[in-house]
Amino acid sequence: MTGSLDSLWPAPTATDPVDAVVTIPGSKSATNRALVLAALAAEPGFVRRPLRSRDSLLMADGLRALGIGIEDTLNSSSGVSGGGDAWRVLPDQLNGPALVDVGNAGTVMRFLPPVAALADGTVQFDGDPRSYERPIGAVIDALRSLGARIEDEGRGTLPLTVHGTGGLVGGTVTVDASSSSQFVSALLLSGPRFQQGVEVRHVGGPVPSLPHIRMTVEMLRAAGAQVDAPEDGGEPDVWRVAPGALLGRDIVVEPDLSNAAPFLAAALVTGGTVVVRDWPERTSQPGDQLRDLFTRMGGSCELTHEGLRFTGSGRIHGLEADLHEVGELTPVIAAVAALADSPSHLSGIAHLRVHETDRLAALAAEINALGGDVTETADGLRINPRPLHGGVFHTYEDHRLATAAAVIGLAVKGVQVENVATTAKTLPDFPGLWSALLDSTTTVKG
Structure with a gap:
């Protein structure tokens, strides 16, 4: 665990469904x-x-x-x-x-x-x-x-x-x-x-x-x-x-589709709509699988002339998925799963223990600290949704832990993210982008 409690960022809570057009920085x-x-x-x-x-x-x-x-x-x-x-x-x-x-x-x-x-x-x-x-x-x-x-x-x-x-x-x-x-x-x-x-x-x-x-x-x-x-x-x-x-x-360079994960998750969590500009029709990026994964969790999407239009249904379903090929999406998916209406099992991701931090241990510890029920398996996580409460979410110098915390904060008041600045690793000015996301009059540009 790293960072100072003096650097806590209060994750904004959504009061209405999001309705935004987002430009994601390059991959x-x-x-x-x-x-x-x-x-x-x-x-x-x-x-x-x-x-x-x-x-x-x-x-x-x-x-x-x-x-x-x-x-x-x-x-x-x-x-x-x-x-x-x-x-x-x-x-x-x-x-x-x-x-x-x-x-x-x-x-x-x-x-x-x-x-x-x-x-x-x-x-x-x-x-x-x-x-x-x-x-x-x-x-x-x-x-x-x-x-x-x-x-x-x-x-x-x-x-x-x-x-x-x-x-x-x-x-x-x-x-x-x-x-x-x-x-x-x-x-x-x-x-x-x-x-x-x-x-x-x-x-x-x-x-x-x-x-x-x-x-x-x-x-x-x-x-x-x-x-x-x-x-x-x-x-x-x-x-x-x-x-x-x-x-x-x-x-x-194409937009970084993995970095689109928290923004698409915001549509799913709030029952709103997010358009990610310039989403490619064909790509080798792992983040393209978000279209399928988040649709299975309760959303719907379509590719338009502007990009990918993703809409939440107002309900979030649990997910049974092998994320071996798309492990970097795990933190945000786990955050959404913690807010779902049924359990989730994420597997095939033992290799996440040697990423920026041990992501499996970190996700279990931090979601559970907010009242969640997450257990580690040999190669993944089991997530049983429970009512969550506010608290400090530590990021362990891991950018994807910070964006996962922001997603939970949309639905849970009082989530404070330690060292949100670590998001600069791949997503500069994430706090500004995230605040703009909740202002329906703003086009969000990375």
């Missing part, structure tokens, strides 16, 4: 993948409408530390207001010595060591205290087997040092990615720059969050890489990337 997952691919490309490229949050800024700064030029640009035709609406990425010679601060960003701590192995010089990685506890050993071991020299004093965790030699042989590597799909994506993203490319063979339990690997594969192909993946009829749990130059591209 963190797509932004950080796009930055890595642009940095490894053979020519400059643009990343437009990127997410500008702590995690994406850490990624940009990490690449800058490796010698990549990243400039802010502004394109008035894009319709996006604010500072700069794009990053222009100028690939340069990767070099060191460098210090990369990963914060507590899984994509940064896992995607950048393979890039650093391609650098000419020494690169040190460090981060927040929680980053020392998050698994990265599979990436370290894989890179070593592919020819990289890495020092971690045998911990298999941060901090660590990568001694880049300007290139990496690559080849075939075996990885246990049962605790994070990012282990696979990390190797695939840099694979085109390895001399022999890379073949990643997963061994172990099911890989969580497979849509994120599909996103990696799609973005690699769009950048000109040749990729073989299981969904193309290839071997199960085997991905291959051929060596070759990557194209500098003009990439427009």
Whole structure:
């Protein structure tokens, strides 16, 4: 448990059904993948409408530390207001010595060591205290087997040092990615720059969050890489990337659909309507499954010319669901389930114990502290709805815990969220966006 009680944020309670149009900032997952691919490309490229949050800024700064030029640009035709609406990425010679601060960003701590192995010089990685506890050993071991020299004093965790030699042989590597799909994506993203490319063979339990690997594969192909993946009829749990130059591209980042979860939940909880602008008709983002999951919990939705229109029915039903592929949606779904009219069982999410915090333990502890009845299972949560009361909801430096607390606060008076500022990890100015959501005269813009 972290943070000061002096930083408590009173979660607003809804007095009427919400009726709002919401613009969600860009996808963190797509932004950080796009930055890595642009940095490894053979020519400059643009990343437009990127997410500008702590995690994406850490990624940009990490690449800058490796010698990549990243400039802010502004394109008035894009319709996006604010500072700069794009990053222009100028690939340069990767070099060191460098210090990369990963914060507590899984994509940064896992995607950048393979890039650093391609650098000419020494690169040190460090981060927040929680980053020392998050698994990265599979990436370290894989890179070593592919020819990289890495020092971690045998911990298999941060901090660590990568001694880049300007290139990496690559080849075939075996990885246990049962605790994070990012282990696979990390190797695939840099694979085109390895001399022999890379073949990643997963061994172990099911890989969580497979849509994120599909996103990696799609973005690699769009950048000109040749990729073989299981969904193309290839071997199960085997991905291959051929060596070759990557194209500098003009990439427009989709809205972060996972960050739409609390806003859609607000429609479900209050029996109102929320339109999320620019919801793509086709996407590899896991958040797209919110349409099905929240419909099963009592809402209805349709894709319109403006985006996704989601409407709550005034009733919330419990949910029996395997969230293995969409684990990041669990905190908000659990919050909604705590307000439902029947029990819920969320399974397939044991890997959430090694995310920003142990999300299963944290959700059980904090919802129960408000009068709930949540029990942990081996791979998930059982939630029996009970009348909830106000109180402090601790966030454990976890952005998705904070947004889950805000959802509960819509229906429960007196919920105080500790360290709501942690939402800046992926959703800048969440408190402002959330307050605007409850003002039906306001269009909510991220």
